[in-house]
Amino acid sequence: MTKSRFTLPAGMLFLVAATMMVALANSKTQSKQEKRPFGKTQDGQPADLYILTNNAGFEVAITNYGGTVVSLKTPDRNGKMADVILGYDSVSGYENGKAYFGGTIGRYGNRIAHGKFILNGATYTLAKNDGENHLHGGLIGFNKRVWNAKDVSSSAGQALELSYMSKDGEEGYPGNLSAKVIFTVLADSNALKIEYSATTDKETVVNLTNHAYFNLAGQGNGNILGHQLTLHAGKFTPVDATLIPTGEVRSVRNTPLDFLKPAAIGARIAQDNEQLTFGKGYDHNWVLDRTSAEVLSVAAEAYDPQSGRVLNVSTTEPGIQFYSGNFLDGTIQGKDGKDYPHRSAFCLETQHFPDSPNHPNFPSTVLKPGQHFRSTTVYKFSTR
Numbered sequence: 001m002t003k004s005r006f007t008l009p010a011g012m013l014f015l016v017a018a019t020m021m022v023a024l025a026n027s028k029t030q031s032k033q034e035k036r037p038f039g040k041t042q043d044g045q046p047a048d049l050y051i052l053t054n055n056a057g058f059e060v061a062i063t064n065y066g067g068t069v070v071s072l073k074t075p076d077r078n079g080k081m082a083d084v085i086l087g088y089d090s091v092s093g094y095e096n097g098k099a100y101f102g103g104t105i106g107r108y109g110n111r112i113a114h115g116k117f118i119l120n121g122a123t124y125t126l127a128k129n130d131g132e133n134h135l136h137g138g139l140i141g142f143n144k145r146v147w148n149a150k151d152v153s154s155s156a157g158q159a160l161e162l163s164y165m166s167k168d169g170e171e172g173y174p175g176n177l178s179a180k181v182i183f184t185v186l187a188d189s190n191a192l193k194i195e196y197s198a199t200t201d202k203e204t205v206v207n208l209t210n211h212a213y214f215n216l217a218g219q220g221n222g223n224i225l226g227h228q229l230t231l232h233a234g235k236f237t238p239v240d241a242t243l244i245p246t247g248e249v250r251s252v253r254n255t256p257l258d259f260l261k262p263a264a265i266g267a268r269i270a271q272d273n274e275q276l277t278f279g280k281g282y283d284h285n286w287v288l289d290r291t292s293a294e295v296l297s298v299a300a301e302a303y304d305p306q307s308g309r310v311l312n313v314s315t316t317e318p319g320i321q322f323y324s325g326n327f328l329d330g331t332i333q334g335k336d337g338k339d340y341p342h343r344s345a346f347c348l349e350t351q352h353f354p355d356s357p358n359h360p361n362f363p364s365t366v367l368k369p370g371q372h373f374r375s376t377t378v379y380k381f382s383t384r
């Protein structure tokens with residue numbers, strides 16, 4: 001008697017509690033992955049948009065056209081969501097665009113001097129698509145290719161795997177390169193993790209990155225000159241007038257390139273400095289103060305005092321290109337009818353150093369058959 005009197009209510013209590021927990025969970029955003037059509041390329045290939053969300057409502061949209069991050073929605077300090085990435089409404093914008101918005105950049109991110117390098121005694125000639133130099137993989141880089149997509153979500157978060165086979169000789173590079181990029185919206189924080197990997201059947205060079213343009217106040221919402229930036233880098237690679245590294249690795253001390261302590265992007269951008277003149281602002285590779293290539297190291301932090309949004313970048317890469325959107329000039333029509341004035345976004349491209357194939361003193365970008373190229377970068381958002 002006594003026993004049944006107590007077990008029955010306890011069982012009911014459990015049922016009520018379980019029902020309440022399910023209801024509570026349903027009232028919050030559910031982690032999910034959705035697929036929508038994103039238009040067709042000029043030659044008729046369909047592209048899709050994959051929308052990855054975590055339980056907190058943090059949302060990243062990626063298209064398999066160019067392995068492109070199209071939008072990223074994250075809250076400000078009052079919980080108000082905004083899309084903090086520049087881009088276009090459909091695939092045709094990306095196809096016609098020249099700014100590399102959000103794209104996966106390959107086979108070689110950044111510049112190669114005169115579009116030439118020597119590997120094993122053979123000279124390889126690449127397109128000169130940036131004055132005299134080769135930039136971001138050439139005329140049709142990885143950001144202008146249609147990738148294969150696969151949902152690889154796990155308990156770590158919603159994840160999308162994109163793969164692309166770059167043929168031997170494509171854009172002048174040697175070797176069939178099988179490239180893979182996994183984008184994960186982490187389940188336990190408002191972060192986008194990007195994992196790159198590649199293998200080749202012939203010795204080649206590889207440098208993969210993402211070219212997201214961020215404005216933490218929201219895309220199309222003013223310039224980024226008031227954003228505060230920290231770069232965990234005591235050195236940078238100075239460039240010539242065509243933005244090719246001279247080969248020197250120079251201290252940032254007493255220069256406007258010192259972001260070891262947080263500084264507003266606009267505070268010193270107009271200073272009379274040869275490097276800033278060459279870059280038309282910031283457009284340089286910083287040498288990260290990291291300890292290991294195996295683990296993620298904190299590379300950069302950007303903070304928008306107005307919205308309170310903070311972006312933390314950590315990476316396994318040795319360098320980061322900080323570009324202050326100097327070529328944006330207001331002529332591009334972006335998402336939701338927004339236009340993108342001068343310096344209305346910044347890029348933090350984790351990478352090996354520009355023109356490494358021509359600088360034996362820089363960390364090597366050579367990939368040999370049998371080796372596995374791997375690189376990871378995490379863009380984590382919070383507020384302050």
Ligand code: GLA
Nearest residue numbers: 098099100283321323327347
């Ligand atoms: C990179 C380059 C810049 C510029 C942009 C795209 O960040 O370093 O010089 O080409 O891409 O406009």
